[in-house]
Amino acid sequence: MKKSETEFSSSRRETMKKLALGSTAGLFGLLGSPIANAQKKPIPNGYKAGMPVVKIKSVKAIATAPEGINLIVVKVETTEPGLYGLGCATFNQRAVAVVTAINSYLNDFCVGKDVDNIEDMWNSAYVSSYWRNGPVLNNALSGLDEALWDIKGKRANMPVYQLLGGKSRFAVDCYEHASGNTPEAVAESVQKYMAQGFRHIRIQQGGYGGTGALAQKPDFKAAGFGYEGDTYMNERAYLKSVPKMFEMVRKVCGDDVELLHDVHERVQPMDAINMIKAVEDYHPYFIEDPFSPENMEWFKQLRMSSSVPIAMGELFNNINEFKMPMVNQWFDYIRVHVSQIGGITPAMKIARLGEWFNIKTAFHGPGDVSPVGHSAHAHIDLAVWNFGIQEAVHFSDKLKTIFTGCPTMNNGYMSVNEVPGLGVDVNEKEAAKYPIGTKSNWQVRKSDGTIIRP
Numbered sequence: 001m002k003k004s005e006t007e008f009s010s011s012r013r014e015t016m017k018k019l020a021l022g023s024t025a026g027l028f029g030l031l032g033s034p035i036a037n038a039q040k041k042p043i044p045n046g047y048k049a050g051m052p053v054v055k056i057k058s059v060k061a062i063a064t065a066p067e068g069i070n071l072i073v074v075k076v077e078t079t080e081p082g083l084y085g086l087g088c089a090t091f092n093q094r095a096v097a098v099v100t101a102i103n104s105y106l107n108d109f110c111v112g113k114d115v116d117n118i119e120d121m122w123n124s125a126y127v128s129s130y131w132r133n134g135p136v137l138n139n140a141l142s143g144l145d146e147a148l149w150d151i152k153g154k155r156a157n158m159p160v161y162q163l164l165g166g167k168s169r170f171a172v173d174c175y176e177h178a179s180g181n182t183p184e185a186v187a188e189s190v191q192k193y194m195a196q197g198f199r200h201i202r203i204q205q206g207g208y209g210g211t212g213a214l215a216q217k218p219d220f221k222a223a224g225f226g227y228e229g230d231t232y233m234n235e236r237a238y239l240k241s242v243p244k245m246f247e248m249v250r251k252v253c254g255d256d257v258e259l260l261h262d263v264h265e266r267v268q269p270m271d272a273i274n275m276i277k278a279v280e281d282y283h284p285y286f287i288e289d290p291f292s293p294e295n296m297e298w299f300k301q302l303r304m305s306s307s308v309p310i311a312m313g314e315l316f317n318n319i320n321e322f323k324m325p326m327v328n329q330w331f332d333y334i335r336v337h338v339s340q341i342g343g344i345t346p347a348m349k350i351a352r353l354g355e356w357f358n359i360k361t362a363f364h365g366p367g368d369v370s371p372v373g374h375s376a377h378a379h380i381d382l383a384v385w386n387f388g389i390q391e392a393v394h395f396s397d398k399l400k401t402i403f404t405g406c407p408t409m410n411n412g413y414m415s416v417n418e419v420p421g422l423g424v425d426v427n428e429k430e431a432a433k434y435p436i437g438t439k440s441n442w443q444v445r446k447s448d449g450t451i452i453r454p
């Protein structure tokens with residue numbers, strides 16, 4: 001039978017009275033329950049009814065270059081003996097600057113603070129320099145952020161992916177990187193990775209922008225212009241080579257393997273658009289970084305011209321750079337360098353934003369990310385619904401003597417261990433054997449010597 005209007009009003013009046021008395025416990029019949037009793041006592045540190053307060057004792061950088069790539073890991077030590085966290089702060093090209101930011105600034109900022117309040121720590125560290133969003137400080141912040149998640153996992157006795165919502169999949173599907181100086185060599189490399197179980201393979205002929213496939217000497221070298229390590233890129237040759245490479249790989253390797261390609265922002269926007277149109281028939285899984293971050297407005301033209309899926313964002317170092325392109329659905333895959341935007345906390349925000357627009361993750365996972373960073377990627381990849389693909393990683397034996405508990409690869413999938421936290425540890429004595437360097441060569445030029453971005 002339907003409740004009468006009078007009965008309805010009377011029960012509503014009762015409810016309103018209880019609310020007006022400020023007694024939510026009374027409303028839910030909890031008076032005398034353990035929850036109500038706990039609410040009577042002021043809890044000095046938020047939720048921590050049962051856990052001791054743990055403070056940060058020190059924050060330091062561990063820098064190592066066992067393979068000639070500068071890796072930086074932040075170690076956060078706490079007031080609880082034996083409890084520490086590790087996070088990736090790797091910025092290969094400006095490693096010493098990041099080490100200084102960690103040891104001289106973050107340490108001072110963090111000592112004595114509560115290890116539990118990651119969100120507050122991230123935001124307060126982010127604005128504490130007033131000017132923010134630089135890659136050096138963001139990498140330092142990433143190391144701190146990931147180390148705090150590592151600590152939280154250890155305190156909760158759970159792997160970090162559990163704290164992010166648990167597993168959405170059994171393992172992390174990865175793509176491999178196939179290369180060669182000719183289309184035939186690229187196809188052969190693709191076959192090799194297919195035989196290893198990879199279902200997704202990125203194809204590059206002659207490296208990014210085809211720089212390694214050219215025999216001819218550029219005019220700037222003959223003129224003695226530029227620096228010794230500068231490489232040459234012939235944009236026209238590159239643009240013509242990509243559709244031919246796709247054609248050959250499809251012919252040799254078939255239609256089932258997913259093919260990816262990275263433009264690496266190195267050509268003019270309209271050239272990139274025309275090239276993407278030219279590879280449409282080979283149905284790429286995605287084309288990566290078609291434009292430099294300075295050319296974002298060209299996405300409108302690209303989206304009107306082609307339906308090839310696009311991955312973007314490797315060079316973004318401000319979390320806000322993702323917002324409008326994602327809201328406008330300008331790309332399909334979030335190609336973020338997690339340590340560049342400040343760690344797990346901002347990466348999760350970008351990933352969650354993507355879920356609303358069906359934009360998936362494709363985190364950048366190159367050699368200049370430490371095993372701690374690769375593990376952080378995999379923990380997020382396991383947890384978020386809108387995971388797309390992850391860049392595969394293989395750790396050398398030398399790296400594995402420094403870092404234990406690294407993610408593992410099997411049949412094209414990456415897995416993490418079930419150790420609480422991020423699951424990776426570092427042997428500081430071994431790490432110290434391989435000092436970092438300050439050399440950075442990333443200059444690519446046209447034949448007349450003009451610098452190509454990036």
Ligand code: MG
Nearest residue numbers: 262288289314
């Ligand atoms: Mg890239």
